[in-house]
């Protein structure tokens with residue numbers, strides 16, 4: 640039977656994608672009702688070279704950041720269940736493709752969330768080490784700076800997210816790979832597992848002896864490696880699985 644993974648001791652790695660946040664009102668970017676599907680300009684705003692080259696795109700990007708529905712989003716039952724797993728004392732680390740910080744806002748320990756695509760709550764300069772909050776920068780936009788430059792060097796500012804065409808942070812990816820390698824149970828939740836290198840974390844985990852459990856409403860390229868595949872909606876599946884792991 641496949642249910643035995645639930646009682647395994649040891650480390651739990653969790654990979655989360657957009658599907659865990661749709662119940663919080665944050666649209667999936669690539670799905671049929673996704674942001675990029677409905678508005679191709681939105682994808683341009685997230686492409687690094689275009690963003691650097693075109694001040695008009697940057698002005699639109701700041702307005703899109705201001706209007707992002709994620710600011711109003713709240714953690715849902717799945718985020719809360721994963722936080723309870725950590726609070727119950729299990730050694731659990733989350734690798735997330737999401738930039739919405741809903742895991743941390745649900746109470747999951749911040750130092751055990753690895754944000755491989757960065758987050759939307761901070762702003763960085765592309766030229767120097769300047770870093771600040773998104774809220775402070777959006778105040779500059781509201782005060783009339785349509786494309787606010789870096790106050791230290793005059794360079795282009797952007798959200799602290801990984802755009803298309805931009806390298807992922809090497810240290811962050813090493814931490815994610817180490818998490819996959821050392822997991823005994825590896826849960827992949829709400830990710831189509833089609834974007835590398837996040838997707839291959841599943842293979843790394845399995846090759847190092849983990850039980851892979853995939854919670855996603857559609858088939859993924861890693862289904863054949865999985866100990867268990869769950870098609871139930873994430874909002875009920877994750878609380879149920881966490882309860883089973885904790886033996887409730």
Ligand SMILES: [Zn+2]
Pocket residue numbers: 764765766767768769789790791792793794
């Ligand atoms: Zn700068």
